[in-house]
Amino acid sequence: MTATEWTENLPTNHVMMRLIDYESNKTIGNEILCDPCKFANEKTKAKVHCHECKEYFCEQCLSYLHKRKRDNNTHTITTITEDMPLKPFEVDELCPVHSGKVLEAYCFDHGNLCCSLCFMTNHRKCDVKSLDEIANDKKEDLNMDDFISKLVETEQSTESLIKDKNEKIAQLDKNKEEILQTVNGILSDTKSHLDSLYEEFKKSTEKTFLNSEENQKDYVEWLVGFQKTLINCRRMANAVREHGSGKQIFVTKERLKFSLEKHFQRMTLSMQYSGYDEQYEADIEEELSEIQRWSKLASLKGKKLDKHALRNFEKTMGSLTERCNKFLCTIPVQVVSFPQHSVPFQFLGKIWRIECTKDGSSLGxxxxxxxxxKSDCSRYVSAELRIIHTSDNTKDKVQKFTHRFSEAEPDWGYESFINWIFLVSKSNGFISNGLMKIQVKLTQP
Structure with a gap:
């Protein structure tokens, strides 16, 4: 779900709707308009208010829309008088958990608004006051100035974070282009250098082969000359054999042998250098051959950037939304493996969680x-860890400690909080439906 879809699916805030009405009514003579008519882009003066529907109706909409629903017959309808002021904060808010129930109380232990069913289900042992009691309690701070000030501070921090993230986006695009240009530059230079080396190697190879070919041609010329000498010698030997005397045969044979020997010596003497009858192969540099085995040209390595804007946002947001210092969670005990972690919660503008471990016969x-x-968490934090007994809070298992959390020591607690067998035994009453309830209370001494 996108951020836009998430905001579109938020439930209707009736207080906000009444506030909008109030601002609108300032310009139209303090008249209260019919809600169904407004949805149809019509401006009709409202005559009554339904407390359960949280809507204002004109006479026609009351008769044809509201009264024709069977369930609406029991709703409380109040007639609007001329001097009736619009009080948006008198509108009852519906419970988001239990349909048809309105919010009536506030749990100071969990920081939750409650209806009567919420109270009976989850908050019977908690510090709970009715909303009317809180509104009339002079000790309660109902001044919105500090909250609005924190809203403004958080708004500014959010704006700063948006600016920071947009700068990061632009920086990422620039960073990408710089990396691609760098790698492309190195690749182009490498290609250019390889092309240059290839041209040099090509010239050297062509010269070597040209010399070798010329040597081979010289060799052939010598052999052709020697072949002609052999032919002439054979003809002379045949003629002397047919017509010469014995003496002439002997002399001719020795002279021909001497002539051939001298010719052969001159030929072999002229060919005493390398290059004859050779074949060549390229002795390629190992690094060049290794390139063909590469699976990638380069890789990206991330680096941490300054998170000052994000830290400020977390801090101001934590200050704005902090409602209590007690947090309740459930942990399954019938699991295959440990550690197990609670749902994260917020305190002092930071995010915390509970970790449960199991070592032998002990639960940590x-x-x-x-x-x-974590570097700015220089103050100490006191924590009260509690495993809640299912029926008797006097039997709760409680441990307390005070610790200064930091980068070096981001967690603190007990390796042996409770005996495992004692915990999971049904007779001891700590486990319900395979779950144990854990409560942590945090304070700053």
């Missing part, structure tokens, strides 16, 4: 700082 439990600038 640790608090981990997993996100945020």
């Amino acid at each position: 439990m640790y608090l981990e700082l997993i996100s945020g600038d």
Whole structure:
């Protein structure tokens, strides 16, 4: 799901709708308009307000849209008077978990708004107050100035992060072009150098083969000359054999033998150098042959950039959304392997989680700082780790510690938090449906 699709699927915020109405009504004589008519781009003055539907109706829409639904017959309808002020914050908010229920209370342990069913299901043992009680409690800080100030700070931090990320995007594109240009430049230079070396090798090879061919031709010329000498000698020997005397035969044979020997000596003496009857092969440099076995030309290696903008965003966002210092999670105990981790939670603008380990007969439990600038976590954090008993909170297993979390020591806890057999025994009441409930309470001393 994209960010746009996510925002389009957000539930209707009735308080925000009433606020928009309030701003609109300032310009139209403080009149309250009918909600169904507004959806049809019509401006009709509303006559009544339905508390359950959280909508205003004109007489026609009340009769033909609202009253014709059977379930709406029990809704509370209030007539709008001329002097009735629009109070957007008096609109009841629906519970996002239990359909038809409105939010009535707030759990200070978990930082959750609750309906009556939420309270009965998950918050009976918690510090819970009704919303009316909170609104009338003079000790409660209902001033929005500090929250708005944090909103502005977070808005600025978000804008800074957007700017930083856009700069990173532009930098990535520039970085890509620089890498491609560098590799392409090296490749072009390498090709040019190889072409130059090839031309030199080609000239040298052509010269070597030309010399070898000329030597072979000289060799052939000598052999052809020697062949002619042999033919002449054979003719003379045949003539003397047919017509010469014995003395003439002997003399001629010795003279021909001497002449052939001298001719052969001159021929072989002129051919005493290398290059005859040779074949060549290229002795290619090993590095050049190795290139053909390469599977890639280059690889990318990432490097960490400054995350100052992201750290500021995490810090301001954590300050804005922090609601409580108690966090509840469940961990399965009927699992094949450990460690097991809780869902991450936020405290002091940083992201934390619980890690459970199992070593022999003991269950270990640790608090981990997993996100945020660990180098600036110079202050100590006190933690209370608690395995909640399913029926009696006096039997909860509790351990406490204080630790300064840092890059060197991002986690802290207990190697042996509770005996494993004691934990999983049904009679001891810590496990329900294969799960144990863990609560961590964080404070800064």
